Amino acid sequence: MKETVIKVENISKKYQLGKSAMGDLRSTICNLFSRRKEQAINTDFWALRDISFEVNQGDVLGIIGGNGAGKSTLLKILSRITTPTTGNVEITGRVASLLEIGTGFHPELTGRENVFLNGSLLGMRRQEIKDKFDDIVAFSEINQFIDTPVKHYSSGMYVRLAFAVAAHLEPEILIIDEVLAVGDIAFQEKCLGKMSEVAKGGRTIIFVSHNLDAIQKLCTSSIVLQNGEIIHQGESSLMVKKFLETMFSTASAVSQSPNDRSGNGTVRIESVHIEDEKGNYINTLFAGQWLKVVLNYKSTFPLIQSLIVRLEIVDASNRILFICNNLLSDGEFFNLSQSGQISCVINKLPLNKGSYFMHVYVQMNRKDSDILMNAYKLNVQNGNFYSTGKLPQTHKGLLVEYYWYVNNTKK
């Protein structure tokens, strides 16, 4: 039986929105003298409501939720930056929380001095930092600049040094927020690697990220927050699925504003998501990767005949880059049941790094049934399209497969 190291009991957090939430001298003085208190203007906002959960020794817990779901507030309470309005948190063991890397870095101080300053802010003992100093410098790869003031650092060097300190924390419990959202893709990979190393070392980790892939890879279990409440709790990949379902059923793809959605409604797309080879839901794509676009549909007809589905991939200025249309490749679909899934596989994603949108057009009997503009946003990262790891630097145009040869080589 594993020991419970974090025990969260019925915590709620209330924020006051409104004029005098922050408070200034004038309004306080006015309040003092006027009988009509300004309190009425305030509206209470519950960022968290009655949250309870437990984390055992060695667990890696992910926290998933949309914007404003209360993830950050929960982390702030767990790391004691703020206190809950009601309820209790009990934590047993040495805790380090990383809501940001490089906290407290002073531009005038050298890299060496900042390592000591940042380390002690994160709760490391001076002796501990001394012992690990060489490792930290080696990890950051900035040996020769360690005695240069950090104001002369490039942003990349700054981030590397900051992460190097964080990576050498050895707490029993680690609380992490979105730190992986920094640096280039190679650096993010390095960070993820370091994290899974830490996770395998038997440490307890609480991890908040928008990167659902990272959550699936790292976390044994997850909780899904929505509007300050826990709506699901359990095994990570299942939670990611549930989260995406709630996301799409409530927000993005389906309940589009009337401007973005048209068609006669005989067939409706209920949700759109993207899967990788293993069937994991992904929201960050890599150039050249295999992927499957999955559309869940529902019809007013018990049997669907002559269905055409067209996906248009456009760039940020709405220029069409490529089209996936079943009429061209496979022919119209016949005899489809009233509801189900239609999937389109793209063998090798030909997109450069960047953000793209997908429009979905559905026609039944050559009549527009459903048109969803911007049904899905594709976030593409640099990937291994050409098996060399290299990509055009311009991030313009599409990637195509090609090869070169020369026939006049000197023997």
Add this chain to the structure above:
Amino acid sequence: MSNYKIVSSSEVPSFYSRVVEIWEYRELLLMLAWRDFRVKYAQSFLGFIWALINPIITLVVLSFIFGTVAKVDTMGIPHSLYTLAGLCGWTFFASLAADSGRSVLNAQEMIKKIYFPRLVLPLSKTFTSLIDFGIVLLCLAVLMVIYQYPPTIQLIWLPFFVFLAILAGIASGIWVSALTIRFRDFQHVMPLVLRIGMYATPVAFPASAVPEKYQFLFFLNPLAGVVEGMRWSLLGTSEFPPYIWLSLGILLLLFISGWIYFSRMERVIADII
């Protein structure tokens, strides 16, 4: 990485546990003090020069007004020496109060991202102020040599008055830093109070110059006792300052109330800063 059992709840922790916690964070406190020292002095030689120029200019102005123009009676002690001995206590207090008063507001980015006992911030300012104090003390020593004015046995009381000055600076500092979290206006109030306060404190004139019937009222300003007392120990002026215990009492009251108010603000600081 504070150890073992940590409870975060809606209840306010006890005074004792707060003290223990600050003790646990002593390394961070020293680290912050060292950072301030590095940024202020070690970057350039000018840091020291500025710490020197400020009290010297104040000294020149005060000596001119009180010594040359108003001809205040300083019981036979050269006026510049007398004023500088007063400035020792005052500048120490004033720089500590100003620095620690700003400390929380200046560290707001840190406060939003990481937990540590927030009292560490104003407390850490003590060290750089001590250095400023040391510089003024050095000037005084030079002046004492020039005027051939040796210190007396009363010098052994100096640590006590240094302690009082720290208490005064920290007490005002934590009050102001806690108040500025909610009311930004206080960051403008502080310099004003310090500027006026210097004239309400016997820096350039002896407390005995104040009429007898106002003496008690005058010493309600706790700095009057601190400054007068420090000069007494430095220069061996004739009598032990009266009402010094009153100053100590008021300072303790100010410190404890500041501590309590700061502790209350500390819990909501990240939400409203």
